[in-house]
Amino acid sequence: METEAQIRTAIRDAVNRPSRKPFYWGGLTGYDQLGAIAEALHSVPDIEPETGYLQRLTTQVDRALEKNRVLAQDLSEAHAWLKRIAACLRYPPRSFFVSNTTTEIAQSDGTPLSGQQVQREMEELLQQFQPDLKRRPAQTALYHAWHRLWKTVGADLLYCYDIPGLPPDNLKMEGLFGRLRRHQRRISGRKSTRELRDFGQYQVLFVAESEEELLQQLRRVPVATYQVHRRRLAEAEAPRQFLHRLHRDPVDMMRRLIDQHTARRASLALNAANKSPPVHNN
Numbered sequence: 194m195e196t197e198a199q200i201r202t203a204i205r206d207a208v209n210r211p212s213r214k215p216f217y218w219g220g221l222t223g224y225d226q227l228g229a230i231a232e233a234l235h236s237v238p239d240i241e242p243e244t245g246y247l248q249r250l251t252t253q254v255d256r257a258l259e260k261n262r263v264l265a266q267d268l269s270e271a272h273a274w275l276k277r278i279a280a281c282l283r284y285p286p287r288s289f290f291v292s293n294t295t296t297e298i299a300q301s302d303g304t305p306l307s308g309q310q311v312q313r314e315m316e317e318l319l320q321q322f323q324p325d326l327k328r329r330p331a332q333t334a335l336y337h338a339w340h341r342l343w344k345t346v347g348a349d350l351l352y353c354y355d356i357p358g359l360p361p362d363n364l365k366m367e368g369l370f371g372r373l374r375r376h377q378r379r380i381s382g383r384k385s386t387r388e389l390r391d392f393g394q395y396q397v398l399f400v401a402e403s404e405e406e407l408l409q410q411l412r413r414v415p416v417a418t419y420q421v422h423r424r425r426l427a428e429a430e431a432p433r434q435f436l437h438r439l440h441r442d443p444v445d446m447m448r449r450l451i452d453q454h455t456a457r458r459a460s461l462a463l464n465a466a467n468k469s470p471p472v473h474n475n
Contacts, residue, residue: 203446216279232444281315315343370453
């Protein structure tokens with residue numbers, strides 16, 4: 194029952210995956226995850242009575258996959274074109290790091306990249322992208338948004354290739370600030386980081402006058418109590434860790450669950466055989 198509950202959690206997670214645009218599309222990732230779940234469920238034998246529930250799940254998963262197959266193909270093609278747009282813009286620029294020595298965005302062969310070259314490549318992509326505007330809604334939305342944005346702000350995107358030292362975005366700086374804020378929230382327990390702006394991670398040291406006094410405060414917690422709370426923390430983190438492993442490799446995770454279910458069925462069958470009363474011949 195626990196394994197079946199985890200499989201249900203995996204299915205529920207697949208059909209409710211959030212998106213983190215521009216490159217992470219939750220619907221497309223969830224569809225691929227659902228396909229991996231279906232592949233694992235089809236490996237379950239249908240001749241054993243304990244697999245009846247998994248067979249019903251397999252039917253529902255297959256129905257969801259077939260119903261959304263055309264839309265998933267449309268999304269996959271639109272996502273592939275989006276990555277081609279990102280490659281044309283050299284985004285994210287892998288050769289551009291936050292450094293005082295880096296002054297321009299370079300190509301793979303080391304030569305400087307100019308805004309005119311990016312503009313030519315983008316115009317060629319615009320001419321190549323001709324989707325079926327009546328039957329492909331995802332590609333249609335990308336087509337209209339791409340043309341509208343390139344027409345209105347396309348020229349403003351090209352300065353970073355011609356001005357030395359100008360990054361194409363401020364994502365690295367925002368990411369650094371985000372990591373600092375998360376760390377401050379984690380060590381302080383506060384939702385707002387306004388009060389911690391001046392001291393940050395050193396705030397915890399102000400409750401003690403020295404490191405020895407700080408160690409004494411930490412040692413006041415009994416080891417048994419610490420272990421109890423560590424186990425509670427591990428139990429609370431188990432669902433999140435399960436989803437994390439599922440997102441990284443859904444095929445391997447579903448195979449493990451199916452193997453656990455198979456091993457449990459075999460164990461139950463063996464126990465039932467050992468507990469059956471012996472047959473006496475007259």
